[in-house]
Amino acid sequence: MPLSFRSPPQAAIIDLDGTLVDTLGDFTAALDAMAGELRLPAVSSQVVKGFIGKGSEHLIRSVLAHVGAPASLYGRAWDAYQSAYRGLNGRFAEVYPGVVDGVRSLRAAGLRLACLTNKPGEFARDLLEAKGLAPCFELVFGGDAFERKKPDPLPLVKTCEALGTAPAATLMVGDSRNDAAAARAAGCQVVLVTYGYNHGEPVRAVDADAFIDSLAELGPLLRT
Ligand SMILES: O=C(O)COP(=O)(O)O
Numbered sequence: 396m397p398l399s400f401r402s403p404p405q406a407a408i409i410d411l412d413g414t415l416v417d418t419l420g421d422f423t424a425a426l427d428a429m430a431g432e433l434r435l436p437a438v439s440s441q442v443v444k445g446f447i448g449k450g451s452e453h454l455i456r457s458v459l460a461h462v463g464a465p466a467s468l469y470g471r472a473w474d475a476y477q478s479a480y481r482g483l484n485g486r487f488a489e490v491y492p493g494v495v496d497g498v499r500s501l502r503a504a505g506l507r508l509a510c511l512t513n514k515p516g517e518f519a520r521d522l523l524e525a526k527g528l529a530p531c532f533e534l535v536f537g538g539d540a541f542e543r544k545k546p547d548p549l550p551l552v553k554t555c556e557a558l559g560t561a562p563a564a565t566l567m568v569g570d571s572r573n574d575a576a577a578a579r580a581a582g583c584q585v586v587l588v589t590y591g592y593n594h595g596e597p598v599r600a601v602d603a604d605a606f607i608d609s610l611a612e613l614g615p616l617l618r619t
């Protein structure tokens with residue numbers, strides 16, 4: 396499925412969790428610590444996987460609802476989760492195969508790169524640093540950078556503005572319907588990876604321009 400740009404793409408905006416780095420282990424460990432502190436039952440990584448992609452607030456609220464805890468625990472849960480996550484960020488996370496090659500090929504094609512995630516910016520920057528990916532990105536924006544998160548188009552529109560590229564000349568690469576919906580509404584083309592987190596739903600059912608099994612496929616895809 397070739398991508399069709401009216402003019403050659405000038406930039407790529409890449410999602411973090413589920414696209415660049417497999418962070419399910421980090422999320423699960425931080426939620427385990429939160430559950431321990433609040434004396435709540437732990438949730439399995441399979442359940443956690445379905446809640447990733449819409450930022451920490453959504454994740455924590457979903458976990459509290461899943462275990463039948465009152466929503467009034469949210470403030471304490473947030474504090475416990477954030478402090479646990481800060482302490483373990485990256486320890487149970489791995490860069491997906493093909494990421495380094497894929498990012499390199501985008502840079503070699505002259506594209507400017509930004510990372511745009513719903514994860515808090517501080518955690519995103521620390522994770523990229525820990526995994527050696529920080530130098531690849533000119534800009535990094537977290538879920539707290541703008542008024543609204545993906546799937547709202549605002550973060551993509553703002554990232555394009557910061558890159559100085561038109562949405563039509565900017566490619567979004569992500570793993571979920573949040574990335575795809577935001578890209579569509581912003582006017583960016585979107586490629587989804589098939590290995591990430593899409594709320595437990597089949598990713599190929601999402602409206603996107605192409606699907607790839609590895610970021611290493613991006614270089615050839617742009618040449619088609
Ligand atoms: O929900 C999260 O914190 C992760 O979101 P991301 O897929 O946008 O990186």
Ligand SMILES: [Mg+2]
Nearest residue numbers: 410412413570
């Ligand atoms: Mg993601």
